[in-house]
Amino acid sequence: MGQRQVSGTRVIAAKPEEIFDLLTDPARHPELDGSGTVVGNRKSSHQRLELGSTFGMDMKIGASYKILNTVVEFEENRLIAWRHFHGHRWRWQLEPMEGGTKTKVTETFDWGPARWSWLFRFTPYPRVNRRNIEKTLDNLQDRFAERASSSGDEGDDGGSR
Template identity: 50%
Template sequence: MSTSPYFQTRRRLVAAAPHEIFELLRDPDMHPVIDGSGTVKASSSHGDKLSQGSQFGMQMRLGLPYRISNTVVEFEEDSRIAWRHFSGHRWRYELEAVGTGTMVSETWDASRLRHKWLLRLLGFTRSTGPNMERTLERLAAQFPTE
């Protein structure tokens, strides 16, 4: 489901309404819970809900601990939310009601970066897709079917 190694999308049907999923995604405290990469450790936002232009920090660990700042750059209630890092990476979630559930699309867009070769060298172009699939699995697990 990728058009390039620097622009990847994964999709999954989740047994919840778009509003429920959107509320989870706009809560940075839930990001470590659903993260499939194992790198997102904690939110620095503590209860603040995201909206257009929100800035929020995450405590991360990829070998060594570090902190990253993000800015919400797309925000459409119950439909789409995206944020970007300082370096320009963009993470987007799009929600579409489908029957009694929601099709969730997660996109990683690093296509605008100047030093894309570094992402390939560090293995991000290979690991991002599988990590997104795990994230969507963990997201779906937050809304168990009865």
């Protein structure tokens, strides 16, 4: 990734479609969030996110606030990215593996298109976001590992930490 991006990748024991269903439902984003800042879903222009959809989130970093996001990249079951008014993006890329039974998931925080991207050089956010991405991927991995173990599947969860 470039200088203005941080990302993390994990192999998850789930089909891309299952993970994409989670990502395109903003009401479920707090379930995955590793930062602890995504509190709840405000509103969405669509029941399921698609290119151009807008969705609001209740957030909290010290103080509570609201943020409106727009889906700016979309490829069914492979890619979704959203940005808010400042311009930086959260991107999720999904690559099927092992005949589609596992998925290589890459989450990226991209502040390159942000209005004042140079400000990020003076903040801890790139380092903090990298850590939070890893926690989010942990949450995603755990969600599907729990499902596999509750269905009696004793196989490897496919992840590496």
